[in-house]
Amino acid sequence: MAAQVMTTKEAVQKFVRDGQLVCFGGFTHGIPFAIGHEMIRQRKKHLAVCKETPDLIVDQLLAAGCIDRLMFSWAGNPGVGSLHAFRRAVEQQVPNAVAIEEYTHFITGARYLAGASGLPFMPVTASVFASDLAKHSDVFKTIDCPFTGKKICLVKAINPDVAIIHGQRADREGNTQMWGIVGSNREIAMASERVIVSVEEIVDSEIVRRDPNRTVIPGFHVDAVIEEPWGAHPSYSQGYYDRDNQYYIDYEVTTRTRETHDKFLNEWVFSVSDRKEYLKHLGAERMVSLKTKSYYSTPVDYGYFG
């Protein structure tokens, strides 16, 4: 069944339930902040979250006490420093104890790919067993390769309940397109039961169909498609706006204690009812400063074979 166009609020109400395993897409590029903020506003609880780079959005879900279990491979503020809510949760169990399970980027990617391929595991080189990481995880194991006899690592598939993705554009059927850094968005979506996609703009289906190589997720596997301009701020959307680096730098300072972090959530999440109000709070001047100079690719000729 094709996707339904809806608001972020409706999509989170309809498809995200307490206690579910939720996977966020985006890799520095296209982090789905708008949907994540709505999950905080709706006070989702006991979530298990998997995100190779949790970024600020998962840190905010941790600060708000939405997460019981976190799977990740690099938990930092990209290019800036620490994620303080993540550290408080791990070092002091504040605001709640969070079970962590950590991998390497390659292992996380392999979990997604296995899940997306309908397989129980994905084989990868056993190099991770030279590290101490293998002592603390049971989602990768070694066996002897039946063909070469050499030790090989099998990585357990992950199949999330819900994938949360931000793309650049989609049509009303949910066919979702991305360009620039695509990360694991296709694998995460195809591995998941439900898929929620926000995009910078919903476009005519003709635009998608004239450039099918750019499609990352087919609409038949998308449940909700949301038009949410600036839905990835303070991360960026290639061709639409730059990363708000000052926000990432300020976040490092303003979230160092639980009290200041709560104040931060009040200002940027609870005091606004949706993304439109968030952007009003952000202000036109700041938005203009993040706008990108256009830099078009040359259109390619697919040829018409009708």
Added chain:
Amino acid sequence: MVEWMSKTYAKDFSFQELMVAAASRELKDHEVVFVGIGIPQLGALLAQRTHAPNLTLIYESGVVGTRPERLPLSIGDPTLVSGTYGIFNFYETFSMLLQRGFIDVGFVGGAQVDKFGNINSTVIGDYEKPKVRLPGSGGGCEIAGLSKRIVIVTPHEKRRMVDKVDFVTSPGFLNGAEARERNGLSGGPSAVITTMGVLRFDEETKEMYLASYHPGLSVDQVKQNTGWDLKISPKVGETEPPTVEEVNILREDLDPQGIFLKKAVT
């Protein structure tokens, strides 16, 4: 050594700048480099703007062959996309580029490095009850395990340069000698570039030794800031200083705001 003679060395430079210049010299033109953000990245970008214009730089975000015009602030900065020749998805980057064996050099940092070149970027203290929780492996574990060689770039402090890391996130020579090969890994660290010197690894024991110390420092100072009894090369001398051109590129072109040069790597 005509080229050496014709270089104009900078007189005014910081140890951070020297570290970046020394790191850049570890790279040869036409090599394929897997680049970590921060100080390691500055070394690779400096090499690309000086002696190695044909380096292929790969970031773990999947960007392949990038020549960023402005300083990338994260491994997924959009400036990496402007003008790059390819973008792989996340899994492909690690499987088809790294695991398949195409990476000549892994260029990495680390919170702790031990005498066998093992890197810790996971926890300080006990894993279950950490004193400090660090970001974790990211791409580091496999970059260190599967690149043909690794160059480690890190500030030189006693708490960072330790006898044994609290946690092996990214494997170096493990317990030394043949340990790395026994674990099925080839390659390994070829150099550790710090704010105090250039360190390399004994061919047999695989223990790190001091190859050169930075101008203005002494062997004793380096030893005092190292967490084990550091061995010294019989040929130890001063590190080649950065050139005027290198310092200018760093200050005016690559990091004019001092975002990475004025801050310690974490």
